[in-house]
Amino acid sequence: MPDLRTELAANLDEAEWEWLIPHVKRDAVIVVALGLGLLDVGVAIASDNIPQVQLWIDEQLITKPTTEQLGEWNGNPQKRFQTLIVQPYVLAQEIVDT
Template sequence: MSDLRKELSETLDEAEWEWLIPHVQRDAVIVVSLDLDLLDVGEAIATDNTSSVQQWIENQLITKPSNTQMGEWNSDRTKRFNTLILQPYVLVQEIAA
């Protein structure tokens, strides 16, 4: 495991939707598809791996939260997410109920 990946894995955490709202308000939340590994995405962003990141964006595997998603999450403020803080972003991945 690379030093960066190890460092990122130590910052993986869980958060409730309500805790993420301030980060959404500053447009810093990136939703990561369940088809991707959160650490892989964090590592790619941290190392400026633009080809991978661009491909994920084009395939809508990493996105900004949609109004529909935010509406669903607002109705269940205890909805939980795996999170990875990668300044200035907060990468989130839904945890299946």
């Protein structure tokens, strides 16, 4: 049986903003700050690592989308995100154009 990290890594994907909108409407999207490993966050949530997840919340490294973010992303429906589904959540991290 594969370990949790390997299992979640197989589910990493990219998504356009418009694909995430239904999940935002059900309040299931968690925005992961740049510089924080999306897979690390997924593993912590899936394994109920409450102290680590709470630390990230306290430091605002994982948040719900803000009104400003929603406005920006709604204006750019092709905006791309790295995503990871950890039921019932969809973790999303902006892909920054360089």
